[in-house]
Amino acid sequence: MVRRGAVRRDRRLTAAFGALAVGSLAFAGWHIAGTGEPPEQAYTEIQVVPKKAGVFSIAIAGDTMFGDGAAELIEAEGVVATLTGVSGLLRHADVAVVNLEAPITDRAEPFNPGALYTYASPPEAADALAAIGVTVLQLGNNHTMDRGGDGLADTIENANRVGMVTVGAGADRTEAVKPVLIRSDGFAVALVSLGEDYGAAKRSDKTAPGMVPFSADAVIQAERIARQAGADRVIALVHWGVNYEEVTETQHYWAAELSAAGYDAIIGTGSHFLHPVEVVDGVPTAYSIGNFVFGALGRFNSMGRLGLGAVATISFDADGGTLTLQCLSVNNRLVTYVPRECDAEESALAAGELQGGLVWQGSIGTLTF
16 A cells, blocks of 8 residues: 555655746746755745644634625725624734735726736725734735736735735736745744736736746645745635536646645635635535635525635644634625625534534534544
């Protein structure tokens, strides 16, 4: 019998040698096979003091956008009004991440005026997110360039202004590929943000701003940067899939590649509703945690989907790790742009939908890995 760990190592080596055969990873400025330290500024580092001795935890919230259908509420009461139902759900963790699906900027002109959906969130969104404990903004998605490179620069500036950092997009590929390295009490966890290829206008390159799409090189290189920086665990934050559709073959493919490359957990966003949780070659994989606070009305009813999302929390201790999902009610036809924790009936629906070895108690499902 071949052990699972050995299979993962073999697949990782095969992928690495395949990438080397294609060529060097010039866009990051250092060779994937290098054994030295990554170059200066190859990653963003933050330090935290764990809230519980011997345990390090990261809360990850899904698709987030302040505007569109919620614009009237925001204009009347501010962004904070949309967060009242979830304002306490991220503070239990040492670090909190939100997948931001709209640049934070005053710029009104869409980068692509012909796009069906194009969003922006007001600058106060940065203050509101920081106030509920958000530490990191995940930008590796299809809306991060909705106001172009200037809008992306505004987003990063607004995040930094209130003490948050960003991951997954930047002024060029070198900036976009940087992981966030979180050091805590002698333990380090890295966050890597990747997504599907949403077209040339949205992907970064040597000189152009944008996000980082999946490729064999990008998957391996980002994990290697994180390990070289000192990460004990690496979490992949991925944006993929089709709106309101089930898990695709493309998602299954990249989940296997991320697992083979050595990532320790995979948390997905993109479809706007909850997908099942699986363990892919030993790696816990939440294909989609759905929406967090998302200003569009949504198509849950017309597509026959549960209007549920979740806050995923990954915790590591000396014995291993746990993944928990806190169920959220996010159908704006019901919650009118103010999402909240699931009630008993909604939690039971989530438990039936997600499966994947999760053990549910009330609105929280738990998987040990």
